[in-house]
Amino acid sequence: MGSIALIGVFLAGVGLYGVISYSVEPAGPRDRPPHVARRAPRDVLTLVLKQTAWLVAAGSTIGLLAAFLGAKCV
Numbered sequence: 001m002g003s004i005a006l007i008g009v010f011l012a013g014v015g016l017y018g019v020i021s022y023s024v025e026p027a028g029p030r031d032r033p034p035h036v037a038r039r040a041p042r043d044v045l046t047l048v049l050k051q052t053a054w055l056v057a058a059g060s061t062i063g064l065l066a067a068f069l070g071a072k073c074v
Contacts, residue, residue, distance in 0.1 A: 019055055024048050 039047070 016056070016059075019059075020048075020052050023051060023055065
């Protein structure tokens with residue numbers, strides 16, 4: 001059971017990395033939004049962490065809701 005949990009955690013990490021990198025990285029240097037181009041690196045980091053926290057919160061909420069509903073069906 002421990003190896004299955006380890007594989008699940010690894011896949012969750014890879015999925016989270018993919019979603020965050022897709023949502024943060026612009027298509028090219030000219031596609032960078034102007035509100036990001038004028039900011040200091042610390043402000044950009046704060047913006048990225050806020051976006052990441054929102055994605056994690058939404059995914060966790062949907063996942064927990066699906067788990068509870070799935071447990072009631074079984």
